Amino acid sequence: MLRVSRLTDYGTMVMSHMARSPEQLFSATDLAAALGLGVPTVAKVLKSLARGELVTSVRGLRGGYSLAHPPEQITVADIVDALEERPFGLTECSANDGLCGIEDGCGIRAGWLSINDLVRRALEGMTLADMIRPLPRREQRIDPNSIRITRSISR
Template identity: 50%
Template sequence: MSKLADYGTLVMTYLARHPAGVHNAAEIAAATQISLPTVSKILKILAREAILVSHRGMRGGYSLARTPDAITLMEIIDAIEGPIGLTECSSAPGLCEQETSCSVRVNWMKINAAVRQALTGVTLADMAQPTLAVVNTDQLLAHRRAQVNA
């Protein structure tokens, strides 16, 4: 996955966490700490793909086209990158010279389908949920002791 698609999920997660109102590119860039030109590019792509709605005018900006639970990660990634594929032949037929004689093509297609299914199973609402990081306190204490003893 490209950095742009990764940033696209961050932008969309921000919008999912703040669904009320219209948000402009500068606000989103400041909140996500992604450069304004990159955020603007992402917003335009996602609006063109009808995942976001563009609002013109003085208080213009962007809002989600659907509820966060109706937008999947797969849609966001496909909108930004086009159909993903782990190998050339698993995303579009005819791209690889070895395709007709490849002994592992079918397996790569299965793997690619599983990845796409997993990404389709994760919604923007899922991404917007806060998560708690598990902290291994024993490891943390051992690291601190090692620093003190060094």
């Protein structure tokens, strides 16, 4: 099964919580309590998000963290990039060239690269503002059977 890391999931939770009140300052303790997470975990996530320039920190007694950009300008891809230790990729060869000894003659690498590109574009197309919107009613949701994947591999 393809999954994002636990830290990336927590980072998305933290950022989504902050996006509901984008002007507010949040402490790691308050975020941890609101989300049911450990303070050390939230602190680690916030430090990575700050390095990725997605949140800003304010020091002092009334300090905390706030979003560095409006929720409409932060994508899920931005969050993944800030929290994952390696470049985005569903497989090793779709993240980095030259890591596999059979890469040049691989018969499925082009397919993985296409899938990787589709997933990356989906992450780039979903903003933090989108993440906090309520789910549409069941009949308004996208039918997975209606999605068509077209092949666009250039050689």
